Amino acid sequence: MPFILLIVIYLSFISLGLPDSLLGAAWPAMQSDLGTPVYAAGCISLIISCGTVISSLLADGLLRRFSCGIVSGCSVLLTAVGMYGFSAAESLRMLCLSAIPCGLGAGAVDAALNHYVAVHYPARHLLWLHCFWGIGCALSPVLMGAALQSGSGWQGGCRAVAMIQIGLTGMLFCALPLWRKTAVESEAQPHIPMRILLRMSGVPQTLLTVLCYAALESTAILWASSFCVQVRGMHPKTAAQAASLLFLGITAGRLLCGFLTRRFGTQCLIRAGLCGIACGLLLLILPLPAPAACAGLIILGTGCAPVSPCITHDTPVRFGKAYAQELIGMQTSAAYIGTSLMPPLFGLLTQCAGMEVLPLFLAMFLAMTALLTDPAVRAESCQIPSPDNQL
Structure with missing residues (x-):
């Protein structure tokens, strides 16, 4: 049963x-059809991310x-409802309204599943878990590109994603007995207020690291397709499929890193990943x-x-399993603040600066992440302040 649940x-x-x-994959076509400004995609992303921050907290x-x-x-x-709303949208206002359930649906499940796997499984399983996130990310641009080429438009791509979400919802509700049998429910743990957790050694650095990295990743995800269209001169259909290469790299990298964690450890993989990001940005800058x-x-x-998965997996080891659920929820919130x-x-x-500055913008957050990485991934354990002494 635990294997089936996994x-x-x-x-x-x-x-x-x-x-x-x-x-990000649909936006060039959406913007053209609806006549919205380019930066409106950022507003929609902001609404989604704000909902995710709320639900993760x-x-x-x-x-x-x-x-x-x-x-x-x-x-x-909730995300299925939001995707269907996107497919039926005829204005920017409808897109913004549909973004609300998309955001609220993402935060809680992200924090919950990350915590469960980080506490109960080795690091390779968390990397493979995030590998499946990459599969979902890579699948959307492919579906959108196919929808655009078939003539069903970006609306058809959104409907296809909504149907997949409905199928996954049915799977989760059918699997409810597995959660009960394996006692996945949160164990009773003393609740520590957020203000006390923020005083723990290493917590602020880790949250800032997650925020900067999430800013880098989310900006690349949203604007990669537009960068390919406006700077590299690709057709929107081709750019939507080119953007999927970003997720192909994420997915394949996490699959590979899952096998490498036992040999090299999470800290070494984090540093190697940052070097890889720098090499990728160099090819985009030139x-x-x-x-x-x-x-x-x-x-x-x-x-x-x-x-991201290596930092998350280190959380129960560094700060203690008893408080990992709260801390991973805070990390999820920090990530989505950066995303917002x-x-x-x-x-x-x-x-004012044009789409050409995207690689430089990403490089700035890479530098900040690298500067914060050393204190954020230190292996020593951190002590939890006693609530009685802090209140």
């Missing part, structure tokens, strides 16, 4: 990846009240032909592969 958890992470890459309370299976199933259902940009996206994605702020900020930046 497969269900893996498949659940596909549902997290599907919406994450859909907007509420994840600990939800998981203490409901099982992880119920929280996951309801969350995926004025090279379109195939070089495609190679840069693959290398960039491969470099992104180990960073930076893609729309870059959208505004393009109005």
